[in-house]
Amino acid sequence: MENKTILVTGGAGFLGSHFVRKALADGASRLINVDALTYAGDTRRLADLEGDPRYEFVEQDIAAPAGIERVFDSTKPDAVVHYAADTHVTRSESDPERFYRTNVEGTRALLDAAVATGVERFLHISTDEVYGSILEGAFKEVDKIEGDVQASSPYAKSKSLGDDLALSYSDSLDVVVARPTNAFGPWQFPEKALPRWITRALRGENLLVWGDGLYIRQWLYAEDFADAIALLLEKGERGEVYNVGPTHEPEIANIDLVRWIVSYLGLDPNRIEMTAYDRPDHDRRYAVDSTRLTDLGWLPGEVWVQFATTIDWYSNNRAWWESHVAEAESIYTDSASTA
Numbered sequence: 081m082e083n084k085t086i087l088v089t090g091g092a093g094f095l096g097s098h099f100v101r102k103a104l105a106d107g108a109s110r111l112i113n114v115d116a117l118t119y120a121g122d123t124r125r126l127a128d129l130e131g132d133p134r135y136e137f138v139e140q141d142i143a144a145p146a147g148i149e150r151v152f153d154s155t156k157p158d159a160v161v162h163y164a165a166d167t168h169v170t171r172s173e174s175d176p177e178r179f180y181r182t183n184v185e186g187t188r189a190l191l192d193a194a195v196a197t198g199v200e201r202f203l204h205i206s207t208d209e210v211y212g213s214i215l216e217g218a219f220k221e222v223d224k225i226e227g228d229v230q231a232s233s234p235y236a237k238s239k240s241l242g243d244d245l246a247l248s249y250s251d252s253l254d255v256v257v258a259r260p261t262n263a264f265g266p267w268q269f270p271e272k273a274l275p276r277w278i279t280r281a282l283r284g285e286n287l288l289v290w291g292d293g294l295y296i297r298q299w300l301y302a303e304d305f306a307d308a309i310a311l312l313l314e315k316g317e318r319g320e321v322y323n324v325g326p327t328h329e330p331e332i333a334n335i336d337l338v339r340w341i342v343s344y345l346g347l348d349p350n351r352i353e354m355t356a357y358d359r360p361d362h363d364r365r366y367a368v369d370s371t372r373l374t375d376l377g378w379l380p381g382e383v384w385v386q387f388a389t390t391i392d393w394y395s396n397n398r399a400w401w402e403s404h405v406a407e408a409e410s411i412y413t414d415s416a417s418t419a
């Protein structure tokens with residue numbers, strides 16, 4: 081990234097903001113953050129970069145091709161890292177069109193602009209949800225079937241089509257696709273499962289666990305993911321896909337994680353509430369094999385230390401997440417008090 085102009089989409093969001101900070105720390109000469117500032121975008125995540133002459137913010141919808149062309153023409157990026165997306169599964173259940181517009185048409189507008197301006201590398205951020213659920217073993221990169229048949233929610237289906245679209249440009253563009261697992265860390269919007277448990281715990285509310293709580297995810301720390309993306313920008317192979325997920329021994333079920341949060345904060349275990357509500361088609365277990373990436377030298381950190389760091393961060397940054405609680409909670413009808 082040293083001495084490169086990098087255009088990041090969705091850099092005002094959770095994972096994008098971690099990467100923007102890392103790219104500048106690693107020596108990018110210019111960083112353009114393109115973000116529409118939806119409810120999920122928040123420039124306060126990058127307030128520490130104010131005054132850095134290498135950093136520029138452009139408010140722009142990625143699914144508006146003319147505006148995107150203008151941004152590419154005027155900035156001529158060397159590399160694009162595409163994070164921007166509509167990302168919340170529960171929201172996708174009620175407004176799927178918005179997800180297809182952003183996650184498929186927005187991706188297309190970026191790919192076209194990247195081809196037209198001769199971008200050297202386009203790193204597309206996909207998700208492990210494109211594979212769907214797997215009860216045993218782990219998906220390898222070749223296991224994705226073209227189309228959206230494996231994906232469950234409108235979110236996952238739109239990401240699956242965006243993933244195919246990005247790879248279909250490989251002849252005319254140097255495209256690399258990353259498929260990360262369930263991410264967590266500082267600055268995550270409190271609508272997502274882990275920050276919702278943490279912030280509800282800190283607000284004195286019950287921690288709501290859907291279904292039987294035996295859902296399994298590979299919890300990926302935001303900074304480990306930013307490291308993976310930096311590595312792939314440099315060493316990823318054109319037209320290739322890379323799973324990005326740590327392996328936990330033993331695996332972590334939602335209920336184990338919630339019990340651990342309650343114990344870490346010294347709360348009464350009765351604050352855990354098993355809900356009658358469960359997500360429609362809730363995928364039981366996600367698992368990917370990240371050997372292709374670890375072979376390049378990626379080494380994730382210790383997940384339970386990262387969970388503790390994350391809880392401490394939410395404890396110390398109440399003003400930020402409190403300003404988002406009303407929006408985050410407005411989409412849920414899962415607790416006994418709101419059902």
Ligand SMILES: NC(=O)c1ccc[n+]([C@@H]2O[C@H](COP(=O)([O-])OP(=O)(O)OC[C@H]3O[C@@H](n4cnc5c(N)ncnc54)[C@H](O)[C@@H]3O)[C@@H](O)[C@H]2O)c1
Pocket residue numbers: 089090091092093094095096114115116117118119120121122140141142143162163164165166167168182186205206207208239259260261262263264269
């Ligand atoms: N967070 C996770 O657990 C996770 C896991 C796997 C993959 N991913 C993928 O990583 C990427 C980032 O996820 P996140 O959790 O940081 O998301 P986020 O919701 O925190 O941030 C998304 C950002 O995209 C912006 N955005 C949305 N629509 C836009 C549009 N039309 N034009 C321009 N900007 C727009 C938002 O303003 C926001 O800043 C996404 O592509 C997501 O699918 C996330």
